[in-house]
Amino acid sequence: MRVRGIAARAGGWSARHRWAAVGIWVVFVVVALAVGTAVGRVDVKESEQLRGETRTAAEIVKDAGIQQPAGETVLIQSEDGRTTATDPQFRAAVTAVVRAVEGTGQVTEVTSPYETKSISEDGRSALVQFAMRGDADTAGDRVEPVLDAVAGVQKEHTGLRIEEVGAASIQKTFADAYGDDFQQAELSVVPVALGILLIAFGALVAALLPVALAVTAIVATTGLMGIVSHLQPMDNTANSVMLLIGMAVGVDYCLFYLRREREERAAGRDARTALQIAAATSGHAIIVSGVTVCAAMAGMLFTGLATFEAMGLASLMVVAVAMVGSVTVLPALLSLLGTRVEKGRVPFLHPEWRRRRNERLGRSVQEGSRLWAAVLRVVLARPAVSLAVAAGVLLAVAAPALGMKTQNLTLDQEFGNKLPIVATYDRVNDAFPGGSGPASVVVRAKDINAPEVTTALADFRAQAISSGASRGPVEIKVHDAENVALVSVPLVGGSDLDRASKSLELLRDTVRPATLGKVAGVQAPITGEVAGSHDFNEQLLGSVVPVFVFVVVFAFLLMLVSFRSLTVAITSIVLNLLSVCAAYGILVIVFQHGWGASLVGAQGVGAVVTWLPLFLFVILFGLSMDYHVFVVSRIREARMRGLATKQAITHGVVTTAGVVTSAAVIMVAVFAIFGTLSMQSMKQMGVGLAAAVLIDATIIRGVLLPATMALLGERNWYLPRWLHRLPDLTHDEPPAPVVAPPAPRPGAPLGV
Known part of the structure; x- marks a missing residue:
């Protein structure tokens, strides 16, 4: 067939120059890690985390050369x-x-x-x-x-x-707990993924390939993070997210590619043609999905928050590396291995064993999943009812998200009673309210000892107590040479962030304008733990709209040019948003209302960590495209070969069910590992991601997508005439016609 598209050309070149492709990949991974280790990693400093008053205060202190x-x-x-x-x-x-x-x-x-x-x-x-x-x-x-x-x-x-x-x-305490968690995740992720892949493929070599690709992508990205950190500082959270995303997409991309190549060989293709078809179809889907995920991760760069920028950049890099590896080194490895990819067959699990068992039992051997074929038969028989029921269930699950309460978790919420320092922190706050996390006012003036400044400082101290924002003592430390004064104000409310935030607002909105604010040329930004939390929330809230618009619009345009269908682009966005909203609902149910919280060790949290909703939206919107692109690509492929829309839907969903299920199980298992870690923020992230992927791979892809497409019929492929000039990023189809799977008789057994 005529080869068109980046994925097809990359796969063809790699298969022809297989040793060169493998060698280039190995050199890239080694060099990236070596250079990254040599230059070291620059981490985000506390003073660089935020903008607003917190950043202004840090800059004044830094410019003055004052060591805090x-x-x-x-x-x-x-x-x-x-x-x-x-x-x-x-x-x-x-x-x-x-x-x-x-x-x-x-x-x-x-x-x-x-x-x-x-x-x-x-x-x-x-x-x-x-x-x-x-x-x-x-x-x-x-x-x-x-x-x-x-x-x-x-x-x-x-x-x-x-x-x-x-x-x-x-x-x-944070570093030790985080290090232990990260090590536990590292030690658990690879064996879990390998075990699931062994069940999926039934052969050791085939199972090792996706894990090897994911691990090398993570290693290379670790090195790249060190290099890039000199331009965009990183942090430990970015490490966890990179490991999480890298393992999930690295395994998934390889799984999609390898499963298609296997499928074509089983259909009687020679090795070269099977690899070429896999490159042109699954390889194309991987690139579309990878670019969409990268664009979604790039949305985090719009927040202006250093931690989010680090997470976004680290995630973007590991997805890009895994995507490139999947369409370059993977074809080379498959070409080198040939039939040896089936080495290490596991009895009862390998497809050949299952095929022979079906023949002995007299079962018809059909491609695809028996379970999903049965589900799809019901869905396509009554698509309107299926759509209404599935959408209703997801909307009901998503409904609690309307009452979502977000906050930065306090020390006792983050670690519960597992760490002694949490109890110490609470005892200090009980005995000295506000003393463990006071507000800090950084005052800069042309002459810090000028009478009007000295009077304003004294008035500020008096009014901070008389206004009810603080019970004192308010301490003032003057740095004469730098013309800076540091004022420490214990806040009423202490570790109760809601009460302490009200005290902070009283200082910023009432006490400061009435005292320091009246002196010309005086700067007095208020910082501290509570102020940092408040400023973080304000900045995060302000970034929601630009991040949402960027991610949704980019994903829409990419789906539009990839499938040449306005309808597919719109339904992709709607279905992805529905799965994200359902994930929000589950987070609120578990972590805010406490239903089933004891199962994940999350008793008493009572809130969702502030940064998680936006983070989940970005991550999930990207990852959801994995399955969507893969399934819709197979449906479109069948439709372009002449099948009617319902037949194409059946072909696409049933033939991809096995790989989507395997990929989803791996993602859920990887994310669920993070749900078992000690830090509550990691638990919430793991549970939210695992729940969303599970919903996406089952209800969305197995029911809502086929029901919606069945109802739309030929309108699925609608593209207005005025959009025909858009770039065409579709791929060539395999040369042989797709044959519609026969409709099984009611009650008749289906092949595996």
Whole structure:
């Protein structure tokens, strides 16, 4: 056949130059990893995470050359409720803590609660405060000796509770938990995917190919992330997302390609023709799907949030690498292996074994899935009813999303009661409301010691307390040489983010304009943990519309030129949006309302993490195209060969059911692994993705898509005359005509 299209040409070249193609791929993976390791990876700094007031405050501090070390706090608290801060035993413990932390050589600015009046109202709790030496962004790497020293004091004073919490210790907690989670995911993903592929293919070599492609794509992208990080800083979340997406799409793309090549050989094609057909059909579908996924991931770049930009870029790169590998090195490997791809056959699982079993049992051998053929028979017999029922179910599942509550998870919501530092954080907040996460006002003036500035600072301190935003103490630290003052304001509400956010708004909207805002030339952005959460939410909300418009419009245009059908493009968008909305509903049901939350260890969360809805929309909209493009490509292929629309639908859905089911099971298994991790944000991400893919591969592709196309009939292929000038990205079809599968008699057995 005449070869047209990038995928077909790439596959043909790779098959002819197979050793060169494999060699180029290996060199690319090795060089990318080596260069990325050599140049190192640049991670996003806290000060670069956001825009708005939080970013402005960070820039003022940076421009002034002021080092803001990571603050740490040691809580000394009476366990029996009778000992107070004035008792000798309590004073001895405070002195021991001060000596112990100073003795590590890792801290500075150690203060006693008797000097700073950091003693709770009931007198049973006190805080020893200090700062970690060195860069605040890496303080978590140096805090362990300090934690050990505090633990040593605790052993000597058993009548008191002595615990440490702060920016560095929380940073270390996150890093350790995240590292353990990431390692668990890495160790679980590959065996799970390999096991499912072994069941799907029934041969060890065939099962190893998709895993090898996905793993090498992930390795190469790891190196590329290091290189690109010097232009766009990365972070640990981007690592997890890259692993997740890389494993899912890498395996899926290879699965689509290998399954089609296998199918053509089983139909009697010679090896060269089978590979050529797979390149022109599945290879084309992979490119369309890959470009759509990349475009969806690129939508994250519109948020302006450094973490989202890192996740989007990492996901985009791993999808692009997996896509290129699938249409280049995979044909070369299949050409090299030939029939040896069937080596390591597993009894009971290999298609040949199943074919012989069917012959012995006298069953007709038909291509496709018996289960989905039966489902499709019902759907196509009553497409309107099937459409109404399936759409109704999904809309019912999606309905709870209308009441979705999003928030940045607090430490206790993220880790529950699994980590001791969570309980320490809560105890500090209970004894000193707002003290563990105060707001910080960064004041810059031409002359920080000018009378009007000094008066404004004093007024701000007084009104912050009188307005009810803070109970104090409000501390002011002036840097004379830099003309900057740092004001620390404990917020009323403490770890209750809703109450603390109201206190923050009171400071920003009422107290600041009435005091510092009246002095010309004074900047006073308010930052801190609560402010950062507030600014993140505001910026994320502002980016929803541009991200949504970009992703939807690009996907629509790509589907339009890939299938030369306005109807297919529109239905693709609608069905994908429906699966995303259903996933939102499941997240709300499980994590907000708590139905079935105990099954994934998510009790008591009560909200969906702020960044997840937009993240899920981008990821799912891209990944949903995998199945949609693959199934619709087979339907269109059959239609272009002369089958009636209903016959083409039957052919396309039934013949792709096996590979779509296998691909979906792998994706669900990979995503579900993240649902078992300790961090609640990772659980929510894993459950949301797994649920959406499961819905997409079953209800959407098995019921809604064929029912919709059956109702539309020939209108599926409608393209207005004025759109005929659009680029034609369709592919050539296999040379042999497609034969409609015979309609089985009611009750007759179907082949596997």
